[in-house]
Amino acid sequence: MRKVSGLLAFALFALMIAGCGAKADAPAKKWIDFLDKHKAALQGGSFDVAAFKSEGKPIVEELKQVKDTKQNKILMTESVLKEWNRANDEFGAAAGKNAEAAGAYLDMVLDIAGEDKTAE
Numbered sequence: 001m002r003k004v005s006g007l008l009a010f011a012l013f014a015l016m017i018a019g020c021g022a023k024a025d026a027p028a029k030k031w032i033d034f035l036d037k038h039k040a041a042l043q044g045g046s047f048d049v050a051a052f053k054s055e056g057k058p059i060v061e062e063l064k065q066v067k068d069t070k071q072n073k074i075l076m077t078e079s080v081l082k083e084w085n086r087a088n089d090e091f092g093a094a095a096g097k098n099a100e101a102a103g104a105y106l107d108m109v110l111d112i113a114g115e116d117k118t119a120e
Contacts, residue, residue, distance in 0.1 A: 023066075024076050025076050025077055027074075028063065032084055034059055036090075038091065042094045042095060047100075047101055049101065049104050053104055053108075064114075074112070
């Protein structure tokens with residue numbers, strides 16, 4: 001009976017950890033989709049800075065809620081981290097050709113990081 005309850009406790013713990021990862025992944029996945037969408041707009045010549053900022057602001061706020069402030073990292077699973085890096089790299093490269101897009105992106109990234117945008 002002890003073995004069974006020990007295994008059950010371990011299984012419940014594993015599910016809890018997986019559930020926490022899935023919960024933390026949700027804002028990161030929204031950010032990835034957001035960047036992919038606006039990267040396509042940048043590449044198509046229809047990028048709208050106001051739309052980028054207004055759509056991105058709530059996602060930034062969600063990301064700040066799943067940030068580990070001690071490690072200064074946004075919590076997400078390894079597979080989502082790979083997509084996160086890809087999306088940020090690709091958007092950054094596309095935004096490098098558009099000063100308004102690059103500025104808006106930098107403002108959001110600094111907001112997520114908790115950095116002062118006015119500091120030099």
